[in-house]
Amino acid sequence: MKESLSFLTHYLKKEGKKNSGKRNLIINSFLTDDRHYSVEELYQKVKRQNPKISLSTVYRTLKLLANCGLAHERRFDERNIRFEPVHQEEHHDHLVCLKCGRIFEFTNQKIEKLQDEVAKRYKFNVVRHKLEIYGYCPRCQK
Amino acid sequence: MKESLSFLTHYLKKEGKKNSGKRNLIINSFLTDDRHYSVEELYQKVKRQNPKISLSTVYRTLKLLANCGLAHERRFDERNIRFEPVHQEEHHDHLVCLKCGRIFEFTNQKIEKLQDEVAKRYKFNVVRHKLEIYGYCPRCQK
DNA sequence: GTATATGCAAACTGTTTGCTTTGTT
DNA sequence: AACAAAGCAAACAGTTTGCATATAC
Numbered sequence: 001m002k003e004s005l006s007f008l009t010h011y012l013k014k015e016g017k018k019n020s021g022k023r024n025l026i027i028n029s030f031l032t033d034d035r036h037y038s039v040e041e042l043y044q045k046v047k048r049q050n051p052k053i054s055l056s057t058v059y060r061t062l063k064l065l066a067n068c069g070l071a072h073e074r075r076f077d078e079r080n081i082r083f084e085p086v087h088q089e090e091h092h093d094h095l096v097c098l099k100c101g102r103i104f105e106f107t108n109q110k111i112e113k114l115q116d117e118v119a120k121r122y123k124f125n126v127v128r129h130k131l132e133i134y135g136y137c138p139r140c141q142k
Numbered sequence: 143m144k145e146s147l148s149f150l151t152h153y154l155k156k157e158g159k160k161n162s163g164k165r166n167l168i169i170n171s172f173l174t175d176d177r178h179y180s181v182e183e184l185y186q187k188v189k190r191q192n193p194k195i196s197l198s199t200v201y202r203t204l205k206l207l208a209n210c211g212l213a214h215e216r217r218f219d220e221r222n223i224r225f226e227p228v229h230q231e232e233h234h235d236h237l238v239c240l241k242c243g244r245i246f247e248f249t250n251q252k253i254e255k256l257q258d259e260v261a262k263r264y265k266f267n268v269v270r271h272k273l274e275i276y277g278y279c280p281r282c283q284k
Numbered sequence: 285g286t287a288t289a290t291g292c293a294a295a296c297t298g299t300t301t302g303c304t305t306t307g308t309t
Numbered sequence: 310a311a312c313a314a315a316g317c318a319a320a321c322a323g324t325t326t327g328c329a330t331a332t333a334c
Contacts, residue, residue, distance in 0.1 A: 038323095080324090125277065129273070135269045141265075162308080162315080
């Protein structure tokens, strides 16, 4: 988080961009929560702190983070995009709760390896992969 | 394919639905090609055989197939939905070529098993999962 | 003062729906 | 004749963009 912020500062300066209170608020909210926010969700949240923030600004800010590598755009089984804060560059996968919508991350080296084997069998040159497990989280199982 | 068609016939009768040449054309085209069609792609194709077919009809037809279980809606890393013919009820995953867009299916029991283990560790009640490997297919590697 | 950030409304893409007309039974 | 299918245009959701204004430097 702290590193992300200083990285961003340098990035903005390098690109000749300016600072902005609203953008900072959005970015802070996004990075500290460490969730997989949809744009609308994050918008609803930051609006409570500053009602003058517009949806476009949230969009533009998240796109900015994605462009400089501090966020990843993800598309789960939904129509909308979610943004995930990037901390370290380690690949991970997701468990998605179908009831509460919470998203859990996990890593599994064995699965990674097996995926690479599959790709090799098909002579595929792998760029990335994505594994999502959909179900009900412990809290939502009743 | 043949079984799918007779299943459909019964389904339509049971639901009090009627027949239609356009719908049959769309369904035939979809089932015989056995591809992961986007609606627009299938629309472009069937339009060549019958230019009077409208986009809505393609949408409605594919939704019909999805509702009676003969097609699955899939969302890859795109904004649009793709439909995949369902033959047997076996779960499989996908390799997606980032250049030509072709989609290859594969199954891997070991990966399935490892996914279930992960889910168990998180006390997740699994409904479905989805694994996609993105990269370049043999033909597109240059 | 100049360039960027923002708000707002309008455009845009993929999808769905309402209503009228066409087609099947 | 009655009711489903299809065409068309309009509505819709999520996202992007153009332009005028506000803000940072």
